[in-house]
């Protein structure tokens with residue numbers, strides 16, 4: 001092994017191999033070389049033989065598979081770029097968005113509250129409803145944030161596991177409601193992870209129980225089913241949650257919304273963070289709603 005001191009050279013070349021180092025300026029560099037009995041050419045051809053391409057391990061039909069392409073929200077990007085005052089506080093009542101959602105859903109904006117994703121609304125509901133030690137019903141396997149937020153809010157979780165076909169065990173739910181007196185039940189339709197739907201008959205049975213039903217419709221646009229948002233006018237114990245994360249592929253902008261009975265929504269208004277939906281989030285969601293073709297693709 002030897003050490004070469006280099007000063008003020010622009011390149012060096014060892015033997016007939018390609019230059020191994022380029023140095024500009026007059027800095028001093030030290031290059032450590034290994035003495036070897038193998039010629040540079042032999043070494044190169046040996047390396048070529050040894051060189052393994054990871055792709056050769058991949059199943060051949062997968063080599064032709066197109067890579068994942070996220071949807072590019074052109075219209076939304078354009079609207080975000082055109083924002084005049086993105087840095088000022090947003091409207092704490094998200095009025096433009098709620099008016100657009102009212103038109104979109106057919107439910108008046110007094111019943112609608114927007115949030116920093118559906119996740120914020122799940123937490124907000126729990127903060128408004130649950131005292132430490134209160135109970136919620138969770139129906140796993142399902143979205144895990146209900147359990148997480150319950151823990152954060154000091155509530156106990158009663159799990160009523162779904163049937164093997166992922167349908168709800170309504171009898172067990174009714175039994176648990178009578179025995180344990182939980183305050184809320186979280187139902188996901190379509191369910192995450194399996195996509196199963198809660199039919200109207202089942203939902204009505206649960207709505208007749210003395211419990212607040214939070215119906216999470218994060219994936220409803222993918223089911224071909226109509227949202228139950230309008231049902232909150234008939235059922236004082238129903239909340240319906242939706243999100244632009246799935247509906248419009250805008251998860252990074254954090255916009256969710258919920259439909260609430262008026263007797264409940266007024267307290268959520270009092271407790272929510274004033275600027276929970278950012279200026280950019282509101283612009284993005286409104287733009288997505290104005291572009292049905294974009295919503296269709298996403």
Ligand SMILES: Cc1ncc(COP(=O)(O)O)c(C=O)c1O
Pocket residue numbers: 116117118119120143188191192216218219242243244245251255256
């Ligand atoms: C069933 C369900 N609800 C709510 C959410 C959260 O949505 P957001 O991104 O609006 O917080 C998700 C996210 O994966 C989800 O799967």
